[in-house]
Amino acid sequence: MDEWLNKKDLEFREWMLDERRRLGIDRAVKAYVSAKETALQKMPELEEMRKEVRLIKEESIRKMPELAKAAMDAIIDLKGMAYLAKDAESAQEIFKEVVGRGKLVVKSKSLTSEEICLNEALEEAGNTVYETDLGEFIIQLRKEKPSHIINPSVHVPREEVAKTFSQLLKREVRPDINGLVSVAREFLREKFCTADVGITGANVVAAKTGTIFIIENEGNARFVSNAPPIHIAITGMEKVVPTLSDAFKVVQVLPPYATGVLMAAYVSLITGPSKTADIEKTIVYGAHGPKELHLVLLDNGRTEMAKSPDFREALYCLRCGGCMYECPVYRILGGSFGNNYFGGIGIIWSYFTRGPEGVAAAINACTKCRRCKAVCPLEIDVPKMVETLKSRLVRDGYSHPRHREIMESIAKNKNPFGLER
Amino acid sequence: MADRLLYWKGCMSRLKVKGIADSTMELLDLMGIRYDTLGGDEGCCGSILLRTGYPEEAKKLVRLNISQIGDAGYTKMVTSCPGCYRTFASEYPKMIAADLPFNVQHISQLLSENLGALRNKLKPLKMDVVYHDPCHLGRHMGIYEEPRRLIKAIPGIRLAEFRQNRSLALCCGSGGGVRSALPDVSTAVAKSIIDGPLGPLGVRAIITACPFCYYNFNTAGGVEVIDLPQLLLRSCKGERSNG
Numbered sequence: 001m002d003e004w005l006n007k008k009d010l011e012f013r014e015w016m017l018d019e020r021r022r023l024g025i026d027r028a029v030k031a032y033v034s035a036k037e038t039a040l041q042k043m044p045e046l047e048e049m050r051k052e053v054r055l056i057k058e059e060s061i062r063k064m065p066e067l068a069k070a071a072m073d074a075i076i077d078l079k080g081m082a083y084l085a086k087d088a089e090s091a092q093e094i095f096k097e098v099v100g101r102g103k104l105v106v107k108s109k110s111l112t113s114e115e116i117c118l119n120e121a122l123e124e125a126g127n128t129v130y131e132t133d134l135g136e137f138i139i140q141l142r143k144e145k146p147s148h149i150i151n152p153s154v155h156v157p158r159e160e161v162a163k164t165f166s167q168l169l170k171r172e173v174r175p176d177i178n179g180l181v182s183v184a185r186e187f188l189r190e191k192f193c194t195a196d197v198g199i200t201g202a203n204v205v206a207a208k209t210g211t212i213f214i215i216e217n218e219g220n221a222r223f224v225s226n227a228p229p230i231h232i233a234i235t236g237m238e239k240v241v242p243t244l245s246d247a248f249k250v251v252q253v254l255p256p257y258a259t260g261v262l263m264a265a266y267v268s269l270i271t272g273p274s275k276t277a278d279i280e281k282t283i284v285y286g287a288h289g290p291k292e293l294h295l296v297l298l299d300n301g302r303t304e305m306a307k308s309p310d311f312r313e314a315l316y317c318l319r320c321g322g323c324m325y326e327c328p329v330y331r332i333l334g335g336s337f338g339n340n341y342f343g344g345i346g347i348i349w350s351y352f353t354r355g356p357e358g359v360a361a362a363i364n365a366c367t368k369c370r371r372c373k374a375v376c377p378l379e380i381d382v383p384k385m386v387e388t389l390k391s392r393l394v395r396d397g398y399s400h401p402r403h404r405e406i407m408e409s410i411a412k413n414k415n416p417f418g419l420e421r
Numbered sequence: 422m423a424d425r426l427l428y429w430k431g432c433m434s435r436l437k438v439k440g441i442a443d444s445t446m447e448l449l450d451l452m453g454i455r456y457d458t459l460g461g462d463e464g465c466c467g468s469i470l471l472r473t474g475y476p477e478e479a480k481k482l483v484r485l486n487i488s489q490i491g492d493a494g495y496t497k498m499v500t501s502c503p504g505c506y507r508t509f510a511s512e513y514p515k516m517i518a519a520d521l522p523f524n525v526q527h528i529s530q531l532l533s534e535n536l537g538a539l540r541n542k543l544k545p546l547k548m549d550v551v552y553h554d555p556c557h558l559g560r561h562m563g564i565y566e567e568p569r570r571l572i573k574a575i576p577g578i579r580l581a582e583f584r585q586n587r588s589l590a591l592c593c594g595s596g597g598g599v600r601s602a603l604p605d606v607s608t609a610v611a612k613s614i615i616d617g618p619l620g621p622l623g624v625r626a627i628i629t630a631c632p633f634c635y636y637n638f639n640t641a642g643g644v645e646v647i648d649l650p651q652l653l654l655r656s657c658k659g660e661r662s663n664g
Contacts, residue, residue, distance in 0.1 A: 402602050
């Protein structure tokens, strides 16, 4: 069997047989579905707003290069730094240049940073990196990869987290969820204050003002973006919208669909580095917040997606992750159903940001049932894109042997089962 | 000129789960609905080719099927399989950029239209059932009420609903070529419905209107699975459910 198929088959099997991971996902799905249902009932106005956001994203992707440039210009005007990285490698180079060597780095959750394998690159350059989002912290300690874009450790039940923390602290930690959260809080607090660099993602960026929006519930992104002297934010260039009011609409739609809350606990709006002019009206950068602010906008296949009428719609994705919890196959295959990005939309994203090899086998797990489209706040037609991508992959030599047999049987016998006519 | 109706069995009902085609034909006969089949000349609708990355191969079948059915003078066609139905009714016209020379229905639509002729034949069936919305029929084609209307027409039956139904119904796991490429995944998805949301409903059987769902739920096991025409036929015959 082809290597790319074989590898994924093993990965699928491993997930399907892992009762603990399934338990973690089952619990998360139940909690998510009921929380979202309640949130959407309480906020009927979201019905209108999500349609507005769809229009905002359509416009933003039409103008993606111009908006990226506008956001960068605005940040540079504010004495921040801004970069457009054409691929993962050049993004890594920017980070290595800004961070340097032997530094202590704290990070809040960013799938875009996973996309460019940032932690590996920074560690190779001799830096120490701490993930501070609880889920990311857990899987970093476990040397695993995220399995969901919002809840990266969704597959790790409390008993396993306790084992991981027991190893970290070299003492017995009980599988009590409150206690586990306290362990992370105590351990990471000191890291925030001593870190040289803080790295965050950005959920949306307002081009005109150069404002970076970071949405979170834990409060770690606030520490990461505020305590260290240098803050670097990385996000895909598709996240830039024209204005602050556009960005606020995105901010309202995202949390209920992402985690079933009416509003996230914290939304940080960052417009330039920290500054003061309190002494003789002389501007000094780095008052209480970071002296340096850097924004890295990542292309890495996004321009190609924006140009493609077949796949442009994938760039509208707000990354709420709701479709994953709602996907009947994700519930079975979890983090193996994709490659860094998960579920049907993840297949499209992985293809453009990481190439065909990693998704050519995973795509065969999508039933094209369209449930993801039905639950998507922007009604993104993922199954249609998956179908189009599938034919592109087949054309490029990644056909599944069973599907090839079926195709041949239909041509020969007029039925898919290899039965003689 | 009177309508000439073709019953397009589809590959699953024709070859794998023949009971669905047999029951459908028996039910149509019982209702006095005249139809033909293409017998051994029936081909493939192309749905599976479209889902598994062979749109060009599918296109070749489209012209072939349309002329075969149209030239034989059929004005109406009915399918057992929601996949065939969606492909013929919604995708063929896009692929040929024209309307089809015949009308296409899913069996649940045809039966629902003829419920008058069916109703007086339905005998009581004391059963608690739930209806599973097939993706190709529900979300893809918007047919949610016809199957429910038919089930509810059976005296004595109690129709429960999954907590998430209609446009939010869960996929059984067999669509899109998953059943052929990753049979274990398909079965696991079906099993997760049987072990999950089905349990609390306390029903005896899942009613489907799709041979793929029927096959996949049966493979997963642990619950009786009945295709819609099978259920209606059972009621017509006054058979007590086997339990």
